[in-house]
Amino acid sequence: MEPVGIYLHIPFCASKCPYCDFYSLPAREEAMDRYTQALTRAIANCPYPAREVDTIYFGGGTPILMGPKRLERILDALTQRFTVDQKGEITLEANPAATLLEPLTALRRAGFNRISFGVQSAVAEQLKLLGRRHTIQMAEQAVNQSRQAGFDNISVDIMMGLPGQTLEDGQVTADFCMGLGVEHISAYLLKIEPGTPFARRYTQPLEEELPAQLYLQTVAQLEAAGYRQYEISNFARPGRESRHNLKYWNCDHYLGIGPAAYSYWENRRFGFPRDLEGFCAAKDPWALASDWDRGGDFEEYVMLRLRLNEGLVFTQASARYPHCDLRALQNRAKPLAAHGLLTLDENHLALTPQGMLVSNEIITRILG
Numbered sequence: 124m125e126p127v128g129i130y131l132h133i134p135f136c137a138s139k140c141p142y143c144d145f146y147s148l149p150a151r152e153e154a155m156d157r158y159t160q161a162l163t164r165a166i167a168n169c170p171y172p173a174r175e176v177d178t179i180y181f182g183g184g185t186p187i188l189m190g191p192k193r194l195e196r197i198l199d200a201l202t203q204r205f206t207v208d209q210k211g212e213i214t215l216e217a218n219p220a221a222t223l224l225e226p227l228t229a230l231r232r233a234g235f236n237r238i239s240f241g242v243q244s245a246v247a248e249q250l251k252l253l254g255r256r257h258t259i260q261m262a263e264q265a266v267n268q269s270r271q272a273g274f275d276n277i278s279v280d281i282m283m284g285l286p287g288q289t290l291e292d293g294q295v296t297a298d299f300c301m302g303l304g305v306e307h308i309s310a311y312l313l314k315i316e317p318g319t320p321f322a323r324r325y326t327q328p329l330e331e332e333l334p335a336q337l338y339l340q341t342v343a344q345l346e347a348a349g350y351r352q353y354e355i356s357n358f359a360r361p362g363r364e365s366r367h368n369l370k371y372w373n374c375d376h377y378l379g380i381g382p383a384a385y386s387y388w389e390n391r392r393f394g395f396p397r398d399l400e401g402f403c404a405a406k407d408p409w410a411l412a413s414d415w416d417r418g419g420d421f422e423e424y425v426m427l428r429l430r431l432n433e434g435l436v437f438t439q440a441s442a443r444y445p446h447c448d449l450r451a452l453q454n455r456a457k458p459l460a461a462h463g464l465l466t467l468d469e470n471h472l473a474l475t476p477q478g479m480l481v482s483n484e485i486i487t488r489i490l491g
């Protein structure tokens with residue numbers, strides 16, 4: 124059996140960024156203590172068989188705010204309940220701050236071996252617009268301190284398509300991140316999420332042309348510097364792709380634990396409600412998880428695989444779905460390939476960077 128991944132949602136942040144709709148609450152000590160207890164109890168009482176685990180991802184929220192002691196307790200609970208691969212990838216999300224050396228050193232010692240920082244921009248006004256608490260210098264310090272603490276696998280997130288962002292701003296941010304010497308860069312286009320302060324502030328649709336140019340410019344810039352694009356928004360030095368996130372796009376199994384976390388497990392997709400108090404109060408938090416859909420069908424597999432640069436590999440797809448109609452899919456893909464939105468050969472179908480900008484429309488069309 125293939126090893127699985129585990130995602131832990133840590134729903135605490137120092138403050139709420141105005142564009143963000145992830146489930147997060149103020150980082151109060153008492154709430155973080157209660158959540159640590161609830162999470163370790165949920166892990167110990169996990170109703171699913173103890174499979175081998177080769178990736179663990181602490182996402183959020185801002186998991187580092189929990190501090191090394193609580194995070195170590197949660198990691199211990201996982202290693203007691205599951206067989207965690209000694210060479211597994213264990214990622215922690217964090218925001219840049221000036222004094223991270225001590226916690227990072229403790230976390231590295233506890234077994235965390237990959238860190239992902241929300242840098243977002245290297246332009247001061249844009250950090251302000253995004254409501255971020257860090258400065259550009261703090262981002263640089265955070266990466267340097269991670270290195271000193273012993274992390275050799277560091278990722279940073281950046282955002283494109285921000286209101287007022289120019290092509291030059293985009294270039295400055297990509298240059299800054301590459302200059303940090305990190306192994307992995309995630310570059311996301313801003314999406315205005317309903318119900319956020321940004322949605323109230325920006326009531327007209329944002330311009331589309333410039334974000335598209337920013338995206339294509341960033342892809343070219345990162346690729347030229349040796350960060351290979353392997354997914355619509357993800358770039359890595361060779362061998363430094365996120366092993367955990369690849370499980371999502373390969374339709375592999377993973378378990379998500381915590382409020383707002385979801386799982387794909389034995390062809391079922393299910394998730395926990397966005398309710399910290401409910402999760403902490405429940406005798407059996409697993410009873411709160413509800414099914415979303417069956418998941419794992421051919422259409423979903425095509426949709427997820429096409430996010431990857433490798434795209435859909437026909438031999439793999441037909442081995443996994445022996446009754447799928449690849450011929451029809453190839454026929455629908457041909458005109459889009461002729462327009463430069465896809466590449467198509469005997470065994471592969473993949474989006475080009477231009478195609479990635481309109482991936483949803485393309486996927487809908489080729490699935491008929």
Ligand code: SF4
Binds near residue numbers: 138139143144184
């Ligand atoms: S730090 Fe991250 S998770 Fe927290 S509010 Fe900001 S964007 Fe959202």
